[in-house]
Amino acid sequence: MDRYAKMFSRLDAENQGAFVPFVMVGDPDLAQSEAIICQLIESGADALELGIPYSDPIADGPTIQAASIRALGNKATVADCMAVIARVRAKYPDIPIGLLLYSNLVMARGIETFYEQAQNAGVDSILVADVPIREAAPFQKAADATGISQILIAPPNATEETMQKIGEYSKGYTYLLGRAGVTGAETAANIPASELIARLNKHNAAPALLGFGISTPEQVKSAIDAGAAGAISGSATVNIIAAHLGDSEKMLSELGKFVASMKSATTKG
Secondary structure, three states: OOHHHHHHHHHHHOOEOEEEEEEEOOOOOHHHHHHHHHHHHHOOOOOEEEEOOOOOOOOOOHHHHHHHHHHHHOOOOHHHHHHHHHHHHHHOOOOOEEEEEOHHHHHOOOHHHHHHHHHHHOOOEEEEOOOOHHHOHHHHHHHHHHOOEEOEEEOOOOOHHHHHHHHHHOOOOEEEEOOOOOOOOOOOOOOOHHHHHHHHHHOOOOOEEEEOOOOOHHHHHHHHHOOOOEEEEOHHHHHHHHHOOOOHHHHHHHHHHHHHHHHHOOEOO
C-alpha cells in the first residue's frame, strides 16, 4: 500500500478521520519553514499539503498569497523547497506529503522532470490547481510514471461526467471543495458535503478530504460527520505563521496547539 492507503487504513482502524494542514514551503524563510513542517507532524498532522511559492497563485486568497510573497522575498526556489521536503521525508518516512501548486512551476522544468524531482524528494501526491481534469493527461502520465498520485479536485458544481472521471482517475485522495472561490479562512465551507461525497462514492473515487474554508475543530467534525475521510486547513494554519513572524518560538507553540485541537475533532461518531 502507498502512504495514503496506509494512513486511511490506520485511521479507519482507530475510528478517526485525517487532519491535513497546508503551509507554504519557504514561508517565512527556509529554515523556519522546515521547523514549522516538523512541528505540524509532531503535533499530530496525519498528512501534509505543501505549497511551492509562486508569483500568481490564482486559486489562493490573500493569506496564502502573502505566504508566497514572503517566501519569494526570501529567495525560496523550487530546488530549495524540494530540498526541505527531502529532509522532512528522511526524518518522517511514513507521513504522506502532497504538493499543491501551479502548472507554470511544473512546465518550466518540464512535466516529467518536475515529477521525477518530486519523487526523489519523497513527494506522494501533486495537485496542480489551475489544470482542469480535461487537461490533466500529461500530468497524469508523469504521475503514473513516477508512482505519484495525481490529485483531482471535486468542485461543488461538478457535473456527473466530471465525477465519473474523478472516480476513474483519482488516486491518493480527492480534494473536495467546500465552496466555490479562492482559499481562505474568512468564508466557511457552506456546500452540503454529504451530497458531494455520496456522488464521489458512487463512482469509487479516492477518499475525499474537504478543503477551502476549514478553520475550526467544529468544521473538521462536520466534515467527518458528513462522510469525508478528513479535512484540509490552509489559510487558518498560515494565519498563525503570519501573526507570529517576529517570534518563532511562539509561532511553533501556537501551530502545535492549533493542529492538536483540529486533530482532536477527527474522531468519528
